[in-house]
Amino acid sequence: MSETPEPTGKGPEDQGRAPVEGTAEAAVTGTYALGVSRPDLPVTDLPTPEEVFGVRRIGPKELVKYALGPSLIALGISIGSGEWLLGPQAVGQFGFEGVGWIILVSALLQTLYNIECSRYVVATGEAPVVGWGRVPPGWFLWVPISVFLILFAFIAGGWAASAGEGLYALVHAELPPDDAEEPRLWAIALLVVVFLMAAAARRVSRTLELANWVMISIILITLLVLCVFLVPFGIWWDGITGFVTPAAPPEGITATQIGGLAGFTALASGLNWYVMGHYRDKGYGMGHRVGFIAGLRGRRVEMLPSGVTFPDDEKNRGLWKRWYRLLLTDMWAVFFAGAIIGMLLPTILMAHAVEISGQEVTQENVPTFVAGALDAEYGRWLFYIALILGVLILFTTQLGIFEAMVRVTTDAAHATSPRLRTLLEGDPRRFYYPFMLLLLVIIGVILHLALPVSLVQWSANMSNLGALLFPFMLMYLNSRLPRPARPRPWHYVILLLNFLFFGFFFLNFIADFIGDPLVTF
Incomplete structure (x- = not known):
């Protein structure tokens, strides 16, 4: 590959990306066998970050403007169902002791798990759902199971229904009555907004990044201002110490609640891989050689x-280290830091709302509880600010989850069906957008079936199910990557801890669902 090219003056939104066969700079030098039932990977050089992002060098400005981003999409999902619903509900009912510690451990384990999922994407350019097809016995088992688990976990639509409740309260200046139909119609309307955003994009991932930059900045700044001016220091201190002080779960909390809190803190525990394919579309490492899902305007x-993967030589070892450092920066500086701040601020605000209102937080009122409490104590203007904040928080989750379900299914179908690729004429958009419309209709029906927060808790515990499978599949794949990209031994220990931590909560949830939980608190 030639040395770093001159900057093009175009950001990644405008950068074209030729497939491996179409560029001399990406000349194939052989193939690399990885796993079973899928084609060998062509071997070619890693691109440089400067080549991918169209800049002369990656300094702080270029890092923020171009290189960071995929973790923002994950963070947008994170600051939602867990941080605005399940975490505040648990703290509002039981306090910080024994709850905050679970949040911190879950966030740490999930960030490390995300890095391992993304390691595979950066080294091969394959979305994880495609990579699972390389694990014995093969794609015919693991790809359908993986797609089913993602759809089964998230299709209930609790994240959409909760956003609809907040939007109803914002429009009518009052909390929705029990079993109201209109909040569900607002939820469906927001799903249509997601479809329109994807349709209007040139590159879908880039549009999601920019939308999350804006919304997450507004969310965190507004939360920080509210907490600084409204929340007493004592609650701040309880929140911070609760996060870092090991303690048993509080008495009275159920297996479902604590499993949901663990599962949806940070992201979605064992199913986090469903968002990591955005590193391919961003162009990280070998993702630059594979292509991306374009929008209708692109x-x-x-x-x-x-x-595609890379040879084990001095040049590519150096390039791999650069890409891996960018991945670590994106995950720790954006995702982990944002997830912790995004959980701390809503939970201390909820604790303050419980204190000033003297009311109990329930599944029914948690989406709009803070708005109602601030309204009664400080005036109508804070009611509207809290509702706008809640709608933004839940919409970022809705945006990321809805698009990711479509993306995972598209990636799986496109990779495993030659006949479908022929019908699509090589353009995955012909599957992506019709399937998004179909999913919109299905979710619109399902979200009528239960309370929003109970649907979210179901999704979170189904996410923990993934921790029983995918850490071991990831060990298999990552141990067979080109040597420079392989994990160190302690990374395997982290994956095993993910299995033990989140897997325990899933088994406890199932035992509670069918009879008595394995452990009571």
């Missing part, structure tokens, strides 16, 4: 059905 881009 030009047609060929997306390879299988991945």
Whole structure:
């Protein structure tokens, strides 16, 4: 590959990306066998970050403007169902002791798990759902199971219904009555907004990044201002010490509540991989060689059905270290820091709302509880600010989850079905957008079936199910990557801890669902 090119003056939104066969700079030098039932990976050089992002060098400005981003999409999902609903509900009912510690451990384990999922994407350019097809016995088992688990976990639509409740309260200046139909119609309307955003994009991932930059900045700044001016120091101190002080779960909390809190703190525990494919579309590492899902306004881009990897030589070892450092920066500086701050601020605000209102937090009122409490104590203007904040928080979750379900299914179908690729004429958009419309209709029906928070708790505990499977599959794949990209031994220990921590909560949830939990608190 030639040395770093001159900057093009275009950001990644405008950068074209040719497939491996179409560029001399990406000349294939052989193939690399990885796993079973999927094609061998063509071997070619890693691109430089400067080549991918169209800049002369990656300084602080370029890092923020171009290189960071995929973790923002994950963070947008994170600051939602867990941080605005399950975490505040648990703290509002039981306090910080024994709850905050679970939040911190979950966030740490999930960030490390995300890095391992993304390691595979950066090294091969394959979305994880495609990579699972390389694990014995093969794609015919693991790809359908993986897609099913994602759809089964998130199709209930609790994240959408909760956003609809907040929007109803914002429009009518009052909390929705029990079993009201209109909040569900607002939830469906917001799903339509997500579809329109994806349709209007040139590159879907880039549009999601920019939307989350704006919304997450507004969310965190507004939360910080509210907490600084409204929340007493004592609650701040209880929140911070609760996060870092080991303690048993509080008495009276159920297996479902604590499993949901663990599962949806940070992201979605064992199912976090469903968002990590955005590193491919961002162009991280070998993702630059594979292609991406273009929006309807973008030009047609060929997306390879299988991945690409790099040779183990001095040049590519150095490039891998650079890409891996960018990945670590994105995950720790954006995702982990944002997830912890995004959980701390809503929970201390909820604790203050419980204190000033003297009321109990329940599944029914948690989406709008803070708004109602601030309204009664400080005036109508804070009611509207809290509702706008809640709608933004829950919409970022709705945006990320809805699009990711469509993305995972599209990636799986495109990679495993030659007949479908022929019908699509190499353009995955022909599957992506019709399937998004179909999913919109299905979710619109399902979200009528239960209370929003109970649907969210179900999704969170289904996310913990993934921790029983995917850490071991990830060990298999990452141990077979080119040597520079392979994990160190302690990374395998982290994956095992994910299995033990989140897997325990899933088994306890199932035992509670069918009879008596394994452990009571």
